[in-house]
Amino acid sequence: MFVRNIKLAAASVLCIAALSSCEEFLTEYPSESVTSLTAINTPSDVKTALNGVYNKMTSVYYYGRQFLFYADYKGSDLTVFSLGRGDSDFFAFQHEENNNAHENFWRYIYNDILQVSNIIERASELGELSSSEQTALNDYVGQAYALRGLFHFDLVRLYGYPYLKDNGASLGVPIITTVLSADAQPTRATVAEVYAQCIKDLETALPLLSKSKTNGMINYYGAVGELARICLYKGDYANALKYAREIINSGVYTVYEPSKWAASWKSQYGSESIFELYVSAEDGTDQAKSSPRWYTLAKGQGEGASGCWLASEAFLDRMSEDETDVRWEIMKPDECALCGLGGVNVAPYYIPGRRGSIMKYDGDGKTPATATNIKVMRLSEIYLIAAEAALATNDKGAAVSYLNEIRRRSPKLAPATVDNISVDMILSERSKELVLEGHRYFDQLRLGRTIVFDDTTLGTKAGLMDYVLTPPDSRSTTVDWNYYRCVLPISLDERNANPGIQQNPEY
Amino acid sequence: MKRILAIAVLVLSFCMSLAAQTRVSGIVLSAEDGNPVSGAFVVVTGNQSVYATTDANGKFVLNSVPSTAKTVEVSVLGMESKTVQIAPDMIVELSTDRMLLDEVMVVAYGTAKKGTYTGAATMIKQEKIKDVPTASFQNALMGKVAGLQVNNTTGQVGSFGQVRVRGTGSINASNEPLYVIDGVPVINENVTQLSCVSNDVMSTLNPADIESVTVLKDAAASSLYGSRAANGVILIQTKKGKTGKPVITFKANLGISPAWATENWTPASYTEQKELMYEMRYNQYLANGKTAEYAATEAQKIVDNTLTSLEDPRGEFDWEKALFRTAVYQNYDINVSGANDKTSYYTSISYSNEEGRVAKNDFSRLSGRANITQKIGKLFEASTNMAVTYSEKTGFNDTDNGTLNYFQQSRNRLYACYYPYDEDGNLKQVRWNNTPYNVLWYDDYWSNSSKTLKVSAIETLQANLIPEILSAKTTFSYDNYNIRDYSWYGPTHFYRSSKGGQVDSYVTNKTTLVSSSTLNYNQMFGDHSISALVGFEAESNKTDYTRATGTNLPNDIVRTVAAAGTLDANAYTWGNTMVSVLSKAEYSYASRYFLSGSFRRDGSSKLGPTTRWGNFWSVSGSWKISNEEFMKNVSWVNDLRVRASYGTNGTLPTSNYAWIPTYSYDNTYKGNAGGYIDGTANENLTWETSYTWNIALESSLFDNRLHATAEFFNRDSKGLILPVQTSRVTGFTTVLQNVGQIRNRGVELSIDGDIIRTHDWTWNLGATVSMVRGTVKKLYNHEDIIWYDPTGGDDNSKFIYREGESTYAFYGNEWAGVEAATGKAMWYINPKDGEKYTADAEVNGRPVTYSRNKANETIIGSAEPKAYGGINSSLSWKNLTLDLGFTYSLGGQTYDALEVYNADDGLYRVYMQTKYYYDNRWTPEHTDALYPIRVYDAVTAKGYQSRKLHPGDYLRLKNASLSYNLPKGALSKANISNMRVFATGTNVFTWSAFGLYDPERNIYGTTSWAVPQCKTYTVGVELTF
Incomplete structure (x- = not known):
């Protein structure tokens, strides 16, 4: 205080003499931030910047919820009690140009791309480094490239038609590899160009990245797994198989034994976890950062539990192929089973025993339970990629062995054989294994499958018309890659600010 | 001696x-x-x-x-x-002042005679403020100053209303006037960290210490305050000792608030609520093709399950009575003052305690002040104004958060069948049907408070270099607020039970330092009078903030962070600085012609180095026609004067750091700092500038018995800071630019007259009228901007900024009423040019739809009143005086955002509805209805639509007071020089065009669950020794 008084008095005196000397007095910077131009000067600053990106990935608009669930409710593995709850706009395909709920994906992921591009640019400007510093920096830069590939791939899956529909000829998303100025107006590249850029970024990342397990960060195998995914989507099965095998054969990760499977959801960084995002206790209390638990836990089962999303009849039927499937263990009674009528105790309308609350995000040792890490990539997925890629390349033997490694989790189901193995069988396994991890919709769409929605059975079973969803105007009971709304529109706000950007057809 | x-x-x-x-x-x-x-x-x-x-x-x-x-x-x-x-x-x-023309007014950096001042300013003196039973003085200004709008938005005790001078000139920056206390600028803002409470800087000021309040309205009056004066300036002068023997004044006030000021969404009776619930379900079954018999049985089942089964043999419970009390108000002031030719002093101490009608809500304030002036030799004069105030607000609970708000619980959630006591008469821990809760039981499991210690010291040294001609003055002021906020929810309280209870402690420390030096010159040469002022000012504002949060509390007894199982903390600082040079020159000739000019240059840390300096100036003049020769014979004109001014003011961005591309670190990951670029910045961002002209005619007629002033003004606010959309691909959505423009144009009239002026009787009657029209003139790319009432937690009302339209234009769907035959809700489609549409019906020859989302949104009204002001009457007979202060507002609309809850058409399953809704909904028997058929899950009450708009016209007897000065003879024996007894009433009567709720809403005309205003009656005594 005293010093400030003196400064003030000094400023008074000086300013009378010459106003220009006031500039120092008039320079105020925030205490909790610095100017972005001077923020990254050392490898340690680069690591801090990466931390910021990982944290931002857990935003509710990305892996923190919406992106995570998007594929399941649009892929018909999840359903909703009544429209208007949760993110039902997506479920109902109610996304239109001027309805901005969908714009958050675009905004948040491009902001993440800005952050990693900034990291890559700034890292290239650092001066002389010791060799240990250089090694550390290389890994950080590798992570930034790998994440940039992942971000572009997630965006192109949301906004661009599936690669196999037209071999990537249709519009994808703008490719951003530098920090843009506020007046930039980039336009869209084709899907094929975006895929190529993703592969390029990931391949750039590979030699830079650490091969050891790096909990909470993307490492070499995370990037390889991402490449496997991209190649699978692209129909480049040979490479998909190559990349998947590299991870499987490395031995760094091991598949959960069936008996350990359910417990794996209650702990962090399991033996399958290739890329997992950390959610802190603090973020766990922030619905903007971490809300999967709130959205899956049935109403009344915890403060904030809204139970908006519950397993669809189709998903429960699929699970019911084997009542002893270990994956039932995380299926808890849902709103229909517990209280009926959105929490009001009206007894006659229960569906006793319905286990539609899929509790993959129910605490992993931290408090509160909402602080549950998010598994972006697990070894099970890599096995299933390997199975699908092997099948596509006519290596049925390998396909069977990869699939059965996961299928063991349904003890009563006969293992797959070279005679009966099919893509459907693998997709069904992917649904059961990877539900709530962001795959089902894309899995069906990328292969040109038809997605079937059942809007009425649940409500009818519940015996109360409140639960019979009126099929929305915005989609019929089936959707495939020919329906224009199978991709999201570019928002009106984006188009207003960036008139050159192209809209998806028919929007 | x-x-x-x-x-x-x-x-x-x-x-x-x-x-x-x-x-x-x-x-x-x-x-x-x-x-x-x-x-x-x-x-x-x-x-x-x-x-x-x-x-x-x-x-x-x-x-x-x-x-x-x-x-x-x-x-x-x-x-x-x-x-x-x-x-x-x-x-x-x-003679004592009867709004005399030569009244000396406190104005920017000095004083001026009212009769010769060239700017637009109004001064209100202590007499008008002193008896109003409120902890904040601005209530007393309501209706007394033309062009000043005061909106009380909550009945929460110790809160401060929204104040606007001549409309709203900014979209994103502040619209608050600048407050200047004893010559030192003070930024009034809500300083608490708790969302559900307003704790304004001004509530720390003891109204009894105020000598006068001057409102500066035009550029001539305010531009000497430059960059922060675009929204007007409110100058507050505290008291000084008057020459003479020491005077001791003691004043005590006691009051009660037994009732709300108006009706506030009175719910339908319990029986009617059951009827509404039944009807909602019954209609739903019918709509789904069930038989009437089935529908009746099932609907009854739901009512029985939800309500009837919970009925208590002891009968209906009166929640209104249980939740709200007759609140007690008390206030005590003692001050001692006096002066001789060397020294003057004024000291005071005051204690005030105000209860809210909500049981836990209390405000108390203890304040002390010492204003001392000492002459040192012939040349120098030093003065010290010291004030210390401690205020404490506790138990506030009027957030929009529906799960907690007591007022909302009483109106919308707590059915009379919910009985709070068990069979043994003990309060029970219970939540009925999910959200309503037994607030009486839970009362012991939460608490909150906001405590402010304010210390201010203003040191002034004045040198009268040439007495009455040249003086130099330097002022240094230190102003410190230490705000401690606290909030606790025990582990047993459902609100934070998932975290095992939560306690938050915040410390916010705000310090403002101002150094100001001026040189004042004043001389007359025959008929010519010249004065000039130059000055320099430097100001620094700093805030230190610390928060500590604890969760997982061991029990409901220990309520501090120290005992918590999990700790979390945050701390940072922010601030800004400003440096200014200022000057003013005035010239007058023969008391007939007056000219004045001012210039100020401000530099602010809120702007980048290339744009931070701004120049603000004004020119003004007046012509005293009544002093001309040709008017000498017009005996009934005592004073006639025209004046005019033009000038500029500035407004700074709200953010301290908008020009800096900041990089923040709060995205921690795995326990390590996480950094990120957190926004775009515009290094060229600069001041919003307003250009104001003002023309006025002032007159005093008929032996000074009638005073009338008319003012015309136009304020063009240009370069308004707006977020301009950017391509999201850049990583951000907007960048701030100086692009918008708003015009406020208006007329203000004030008139008052001594209708009776005899030895025993005097009756003064006055009125003010303000008619201000705010219009959006320019927006970026001519694009509309949609915005929402920023005070509501959940976007209570929707507005649009559109070129050529009102600054408070409500935006939404246009309600077309209820179809008599079916009870269906209808909205006008308002098709856009060339738009294809399918109409469900026609109303007034216009196409309507049954589905709101098929209708286009349009401008549906405006929250801006066409006229507002007050009527003030003061009637005296001998020692008895009756003062009445009315306020009114005409031509604006209010938006009842609460309709979605308490006239919900069936949207929510278990919310109570208003009696007004019950009486006006559609039923087969009542087809000429305001509200549509009641059906479960109806969405007809949702969204922004004109059915929620109601006329906002009202007239309110805001303050009434009756006071009696005891005859002096009887008192002198007891050494009492004066004794006055008085009784006051606040919000005594309200006449409003739409009577469902209090028509005095926030500036956005929007209702909320804030605790309503109440009626307050006080009695008091003032003794002077």
Whole structure:
């Protein structure tokens, strides 16, 4: 205080003499931030910047919820009690140009791309480094490239038609590899160009990245797994198989034994976890950062539990192929089973025993339970990629062995054989294994499958018309890659600010 | 001592009379009561170096009066100045002020005579403020100052209303006027960290310490405050000691608030609520093709399950009575003041305690002040104004958060069948049907408070370099607020039970330092009068913030962070600085022509180096027509004057760091700092600038019995800071630019007159009218901007900024009423040009739809009143005075955002509905209805639509007071010089065009679950020794 008084008095005196000397007095910077131009000067600053990106990935608009669930409710593995709850706009395909709920994906992921591009640019400007510093920096830069590939791939899956529909000829998303100025107006590249850029970024990342397990960060195998995914989507099965095998054969990760499977959801960084995002206790209390638990836990089962999303009849039927499937263990009674009528105790309308609350995000040792890490990539997925890629390349033997490694989790189901193995069988396994991890919709769409929605059975079973969803105007009971709304529109706000950007057809 | 002095004076006067220059003595008395007037300034006309000040007995002595002098001028604040012939042992009688034209007003960096001031300003004196039973003074200004709008938005105790001077000139920056206390700028803002409470800086000011409040309205009046004065300036002057013997004043006020000021969404009776619930379900089954019999059975089942089964044999429970009390208000002031020719002092201590009608809500304030002025030798004068205030608000609970708000619980959630006591008569821990909760039980499991310690010291040193001509003044002020906020929810309280209870402690420390130096020159040359002022100012604002949060509390007993199982903390600082040079020059000729100009240059840390300096200036003039020769014979015109001004002001961005591309670190990951670029920045961002012209006509007629002022003004606010959309691909959505423009244009009238002026009776009646129209003139790319009432937690009302439209244009769907045959809700489609549409029906020849999302949104109304103001009456008979202060608002609309809850058409399953809704909904028997058929899950009450708009016209008896001055004779034996008893009422009556709720809403005309205003009645006594 005293010093400030003196400064003030000094400023008074000086300013009378010459106003220009006031500039120092008039320079105020925030205490909790610095100017972005001077923020990254050392490898340690680069690591801090990466931390910021990982944290931002857990935003509710990305892996923190919406992106995570998007594929399941649009892929018909999840359903909703009544429209208007949760993110039902997506479920109902109610996304239109001027309805901005969908714009958050675009905004948040491009902001993440800005952050990693900034990291890559700034890292290239650092001066002389010791060799240990250089090694550390290389890994950080590798992570930034790998994440940039992942971000572009997630965006192109949301906004661009599936690669196999037209071999990537249709519009994808703008490719951003530098920090843009506020007046930039980039336009869209084709899907094929975006895929190529993703592969390029990931391949750039590979030699830079650490091969050891790096909990909470993307490492070499995370990037390889991402490449496997991209190649699978692209129909480049040979490479998909190559990349998947590299991870499987490395031995760094091991598949959960069936008996350990359910417990794996209650702990962090399991033996399958290739890329997992950390959610802190603090973020766990922030619905903007971490809300999967709130959205899956049935109403009344915890403060904030809204139970908006519950397993669809189709998903429960699929699970019911084997009542002893270990994956039932995380299926808890849902709103229909517990209280009926959105929490009001009206007894006659229960569906006793319905286990539609899929509790993959129910605490992993931290408090509160909402602080549950998010598994972006697990070894099970890599096995299933390997199975699908092997099948596509006519290596049925390998396909069977990869699939059965996961299928063991349904003890009563006969293992797959070279005679009966099919893509459907693998997709069904992917649904059961990877539900709530962001795959089902894309899995069906990328292969040109038809997605079937059942809007009425649940409500009818519940015996109360409140639960019979009126099929929305915005989609019929089936959707495939020919329906224009199978991709999201570019928002009106984006188009207003960036008139050159192209809209998806028919929007 | 006095006798010795008197002898000395006599001897001296005798000696002096022998010289060529004479000595003049006299006494100044009040014309009304014959009491001596102390502190009056007596100066020889045409020779300002000969002057004196009257003593405690009203006496003065002028030495060395030149023999050529004929008259002296006598003036004192609050009384009519007089020029009188020099005579031996003069007796000068001064009349007390009746809004006299020569009233001395406190204005920017000095004082001015009202009759010659070239700007638009209104001063309100202590008498008008003192009896209003409120912890914040701005309520007392309501309706008394033309152009000043005060909106009380909550009945929460200790809260401060929204104040606007001449409309709203900014979209994203502040619209708050600048407050200046004893010459030092103070930024009024809500300083608490808790969302559900308003704790304004101004509530720390004891209204009893205020001598006067001046509202500066046009550029001539305010542009000397430059960059922060675009929204007007409110100058507050605290009291000083008056020459004479020490005066001790004691004042006590006691009051009660037994009722709300108006109806507030009175719910339908319990029986009617059941009927509504039944109807909602019954209609739903019918709509789904069930038989009437099935529908009746099932609907009844739901009502029985939800409500009937919970009924208590003890009957219906009166939640209104249980939740709200007759609140008690008390206030005590003691002040001691006095002055002699060297020293003046005013000291006060005050205690105020105000209960809210919500049981846990209390406000208390203890404040002390010492204002001391000391003359040092002939040249210097030093003064110190010190004030310390401690205020405490506790138990506030009127957030929009529906799960907690008591008022909302009472109106919308707590059915009379919910009985809070168990069979043994103990309160029970219960939540009925999910959200309503037994607030009586949960009362013991939460608490919150906001405590403010304010210390301010203003040190001034003045050097009268050439007495009455040239003076230099330097002021240093230190202003510190230490705010401690606290909030606790025990582990048993459902609100934070998932975290095992939560306790938050915040400390916010705000310090403002201001250094201000001015040089003041003032001289007359014959008919020419010149004055000039130059000054320099530097200001620094710093805030330190610390938060500690604890969760997982061990039990409901320990309520501090220290005991918590999980800790979390945050701390940072922010601030800004400003440096200014300022100047003003005034010239007048023959008391007829007045010219004034001002210039100020401000530099602010809120802007980048290339744009941070801004220049603000004004020119103004006035012509006193009544002083012209040709008016001399017009005897009924006492004063007639026109004045005009033009000038500029600025407004800074709200953010301290908008020009800096900031990089933040709060995205921690795995326990390590996580950094990220957190926004775009515009290094060229600069001031919003307003350009204001003002023309006024002032008159005083019929022996000064009628005063009327008319003002016309236009304020163009340009370069408004707006977020301009960017491509999201850049990583951000907007960048701030100076692009918008708003115009506020209006007329203000104020008139008051002494209708009766006799020895025993006086009746003064006055009125103010303000008609301000705010129009959006320019937006970026001509694009509309949609915005929402920023005060509501959940976007209570929707507005649009559109070029050519009102600044408070409500935006939404246009309601077309209820179809009589079916009870269906209808909205006008308002098709866009060339748009294809399918109409479900026609109303008034226009196409309508049954589905709101098929209708286009349009401008549906405006929250801006066409006229507002007040009517004030003061009637006196001998020692008895009755003051009535009315406020009114005409032509604006209010938006009942609560309709979605309490006239919900069936949207929510278990919310209570208003009686008004019950009476006006559609049923097969009541088809001429305001509200549609009630069906479960109906979405007809949702969204922004004109069915929620209601006329906002009202007239309110805001303040009424009756006071009686006891006869002096009876008191003098008890050494009491004056004793006054008084009784007041606040919000006594309200006449409103739409009576469902209090029509005095926030500036956005929007309702919320904030605790309503109440009626308050007080009695008090004031003793002067």
